[in-house]
Amino acid sequence: MNFLTRIEEILLLTIWKLRDNAYGISIREQVEKDTGISWLSGAIYAPLNRMKKHGYIAAKPAKGQSESGGRPRVYYILTPRGRKELCAIQSMTRDLWAGVPQLRNEAEER
């Protein structure tokens, strides 16, 4: 597997999670909701652009108009390669966490 950066991994996961509703705005808002941080657009779109170039995700032009009434909105889906990558990440994360003793956040406990 190719090691992706953390934000790339998050983006891949988000697009998968959003299924048919993954487009620029929704992806950014979902990421912000899940991470609890307000992301600068550049921090989202630069890795998104990179993953698109490397063929992890692809655009799926939808029918209909965007909300602003301009060009059709661009939706993103995972390519087979992207899906394979995400599976690999999932299994690796599972393996990594397997057998880890009970972990508590001490700050929360106090």
Added chain:
Amino acid sequence: MTAEKRASARKDLLSRLVDAEMAASIREDLAYQQSRDRIEKGALSATLRHMVRLFATIGPLLIFAAIGGLTMFGISIRMARRNLAKHKGFSLINIAGLSIGMAACLFLVLWVQDELSFDAFHENAPEIFRVDVTQGNNRSAMTPYPLGPALEQSVPEVEHAARVASLGTVVLRVGEKASYESAARAVDPSFLRIFSFPLLQGNPASALSGPHSLILTESTARKYFGAENPMGRTVTLDGRFDFMITGIMKDVPSNSSIRHDLLVPLEFMREIGWYIDRWGSENVTTWVKLGDRNQVNSAQDKISGLYRDRFQTRAPEPILVGLTTINLYASAQPGQAAQKIQTVRLFGGLAAAILLIACINFMNLATARSSKRALEVGLRKTVGARRRDLIGQFYGESLLITAFAFLLALALVSVFLPSFNALTGKALTIRSFLRVGYLLVFAGIAALTGLISGSYPALFLSSFLPAKVLKGPLRTGTKSGLVRKALIVTQFATAVVVLAGTFVVLQQLHFLRSRGVGYDKDQLIYLGLQGETRSGFQVLRDRLIRDANVAGVSGLFQRPTSFGSRIDGADWEGRAPDQNPTIFYSAVDPHYVETLKIDIVEGRPFSETFPGDYADEILINGSMARNVPEGAVANPTTGFLINEELARIMGGGNPVGKRLSMLGAQGVIVGVMKNFHFQSLQQKIEPLALFASPTHVRFAVIRLPKGNISQALASVRTTWERIFPDFPFEYRFYDEDFGRMFQAEARLAALLRWAAGLAIFVACLGLLGLASFLAEQRTKEIGIRKTLGATSSGITLMLSKEFLRWVVWGNLIAAPIVYLIAGRWLRGYAYRISLDASAFALALVVTLTAAFLTIGRQTIKTARLNPARCIKDE
């Protein structure tokens, strides 16, 4: 309208960075966020946040794009590497030529850099000036003793002034250890304040305040004291004066034009008999530090005024000479005329010339291969390469080669640095060029080389039309052939300039060396006399002349091979009122003429049988000249020996018997000597007058008999040590001194010889590459010629003729350039060769031979081709 335009420009940037879909997503999101902000935070804030967001989006994308570009560059580097590996021969010639050229260039840049860095290490360097005086055509750095204090007092621009007087050679004794120190100076305490010569031990403010305090440099101290601490120890100077060491100075850096090993307070000069309060006593260099360096002119005017007040008539004109210009424009030793700047310019030009040759080499080989590369270009373009990519590839290739050559050149420089130091007498170390500044300059030179030499293939080859070049063999036509010829002619012209220039320098050097000095300088030695040995000169002479191992003994006041003192204001019978020559002079022992074997043209030499010859009264002390009190001169029969040059200036027939008065003494000319060199052989023979005064002898001259010199020297040494047990026996051969006078020329010649050799070598490398290429291209033509009856020798001739024609053209172009440059260089010499055709002829022969040897094998191989082989396939 403008907003729209701006938006479209933004759009363009974005669409250039990402594809259309991504751009649409980003634009949609940005617009969405902006509209949300407008509702939540107001229009102004929304616009501001939008701008920030826009930059924050485009920024990372730009970086991403740049990284992508680098990857592209990496690809072209990879292709370049493959290409180089595929054509090993060409690459070797290319890299070898370039790295040799660059190494030579780096050496010369180092040399120039070192010369330019002279004296710059002083913190106050820009504000430090030396007071020089000019009078008529004479220029001197010798100023009166009281000038320094007067400047500090009455010229407000002058912050500090320091006087430096040379003590000449002194004998320094510490316990049993005694040795001569030739770089002993007496200086004002402010010397340490003006200049940045740091003390390792001792307090710079007080180190020279005691009358008998003394500062040694680190290495001199080590010579006498070894590992012991020298501070506070007592040393004896000239066997008479005890000094206490109050400071240890860091050794003077090699790029300093002010040199000294030993410093004592200036007041000491009074003790050894100099009238340091008198304006007539001119024997010190005066340095000033100005408060503001822009005040040079006003300071100079005030110093001028000071001089005019002191010397009502014939006041010398003072000039302030900047410390940092002294090394290049004025020589540090007064009286030496050569200007370093000429050599610096020469070497700078040489560096550029060698680099140019190497670059041309590169370009030539590139053009030669162009028809092959053209196919590649065509194919690449067909499969989608843009011209931009090809330019990138070719530049990548040439930059890779230069980078490679550059590393090789650095390695060459570090390996040959010691030899270079030996050649030039410099003390450059690896560390001195591994400084960031230098490396940047060098890397800049390398990059420039790569860009210049890569331009031809990058800009020309990349323009080929694929349809044209893929259809059939490229007809480069006469145009590119012309470029190639022009390049190789330029290359040879440059090499010939260096080569013929070298021949001229060698001829001049040989001329100077083989020119006699005007007397028999072989087997002549001289010794400096100090203190006891000076007063004991007569004793020494009396003993030595009885020795069979000594052919003659004499003595004189001036340093035997370089007379320094001169004076004007002489008067003689029949002098025209406007005649006022500057005359060099020296006191000599009466046996001087016979010992040196100087020819007498008219009259007679000094003789002990004419006691009237003696002129002891006219000399008060070493500074002579203006120290003479009015009316103290008496002896009307003082004898003068003059040289032909002075006789010529005096004019009016035989000067013997004429009255001559100079140095405040009335006398008679007893004889005329044939002109001989009493200064460096590069300098014109100036008018000279000698007078007999054995009591003012400061140097002993001894002529050894021909034959066993070491035995003679041993005998002289025994005698010396018996008379002066406290003074080490140290002597110098006249020959050594004269040899040293040509050091600059000899170094120049040695360097030029290398440069010329390299220039020719690199030019021939280029020729070789070109020859093998052309031979390959013309195989078919040669095959047909041979089938039609041409002989191998005929073809060899035909091929060589073309190459050799370029070389001849190069020679023809170079000739006038050499004529101009060498002519200018030669004009700096009073005695010089006249430029004739021999240097040019020699250069022609050498280049033709080198070229022929280079291409000979290749040409003959081509000419011998079996025609059946090369024309069978089409």
